[in-house]
Amino acid sequence: GEDVEQSLFLSVREGDSSVINCTYTDSSSTYLYWYKQEPGAGLQLLTYIFSNMDMKQDQRLTVLLNKKDKHLSLRIADTQTGDSAIYFCAEWGGATNKLIFGTGTLLAVQP
Amino acid sequence: KAGVTQTPRYLIKTRGQQVTLSCSPISGHRSVSWYQQTPGQGLQFLFEYFSETQRNKGNFPGRFSGRQFSNSRSEMNVSTLELGDSALYLCASRQGDGNQPQHFGDGTRLSIL
Numbered sequence: 718g719e720d721v722e723q724s725l726f727l728s729v730r731e732g733d734s735s736v737i738n739c740t741y742t743d744s745s746s747t748y749l750y751w752y753k754q755e756p757g758a759g760l761q762l763l764t765y766i767f768s769n770m771d772m773k774q775d776q777r778l779t780v781l782l783n784k785k786d787k788h789l790s791l792r793i794a795d796t797q798t799g800d801s802a803i804y805f806c807a808e809w810g811g812a813t814n815k816l817i818f819g820t821g822t823l824l825a826v827q828p
Numbered sequence: 829k830a831g832v833t834q835t836p837r838y839l840i841k842t843r844g845q846q847v848t849l850s851c852s853p854i855s856g857h858r859s860v861s862w863y864q865q866t867p868g869q870g871l872q873f874l875f876e877y878f879s880e881t882q883r884n885k886g887n888f889p890g891r892f893s894g895r896q897f898s899n900s901r902s903e904m905n906v907s908t909l910e911l912g913d914s915a916l917y918l919c920a921s922r923q924g925d926g927n928q929p930q931h932f933g934d935g936t937r938l939s940i941l
Contacts, residue, residue: 750929759832759918760932805871815884816861816920816930818871 721819723806728825735793737804737822742787745811749782751791752805754821760805763791793824801826830855832921832933840939846907849936853900853921859883860902861930862894865916874917877902878924906938914940 720742729735741749747768752760766773766780766789773780779792793800806819833852841847853860861884862874873886877896894904900921906913916937920930 748929752932757934759834759934760920762929762931765929813884815873815876815886817873820870 721806721808721817723804723819723822725820726823726825728827729796730827731796731798733796735796735800735824735826737791737793737806737824739789739791739806739819740787741789741806741808741817741819743808743810743812743817744787746808747811748809749780749789750807750809750816751778751780752807752818754803754805756802763804796824796826798826798828800824832919832931834917834919834933834936836936837934838937838939840941841909842941843909843911845909846905847909847938849904849906849917849919849938851902851904851919851921851933853902853919854931856923857921857931858900858924859922859930860896860900861920861922862902862904863918863920864888865918865935866914871918874904909940911940914938 722740750765751763753763754760764775777794781790803821803823805821807816810817835850859878861876865871876884880896891907896902916935918935920932922928922930
């Protein structure tokens with residue numbers, strides 16, 4: 718079955734880079750997504766990558782995909798206190814046609 | 829363009845009651861999906877509607893149901909509420925078929941007393 722795993726917590730200092738990791742199991746996944754959730758809010762789509770790509774950069778965000786190892790990462794450059802939130806990795810399940818979410822990583826940015 | 833709108837934002841109900849949640853998708857989006865978010869189970873898929881038809885369904889009991897109207901607005905209904913139904917219910921819309929990204933509303937926080 719499908720499963721998406723993330724580490725639960727990451728703490729960084731303001732100005733440093735943050736790297737949030739994710740592993741997934743569905744080899745038929747076509748798209749992989751990163752969402753951000755701030756307290757009391759819904760999910761904000763940050764970026765996504767097609768499974769035939771290795772990397773995607775969007776301003777401070779860099780997504781790396783290792784399809785062989787089914788590993789996805791999100792790098793946030795120059796992390797700010799406003800980046801403090803929960804970050805969810807999600808895969809589009811090719812077999813089930815639905816989004817499968819990871820458990821979320823709480824990013825805490827220390828000033 | 830307005831985002832996904834969910835109403836109400838907060839609801840308090842008691843066990844045994846029923847509840848209806850509403851979702852207005854982004855203009856032009858024909859697919860609406862519903863998710864339940866709890867601290868214990870995380871984000872779980874409930875169902876997806878496309879052009880007024882349920883296209884996909886998660887592993888939830890029959891007490892959870894939904895529908896979609898011709899203007900793509902969707903409602904979700906939960907009957908015979910249980911304490912464990914307390915959760916944040918999120919609605920997401922996307923343009924059509926395939927792998928277009930889903931855009932989420934701010935959710936409805938449902939509390940069961």
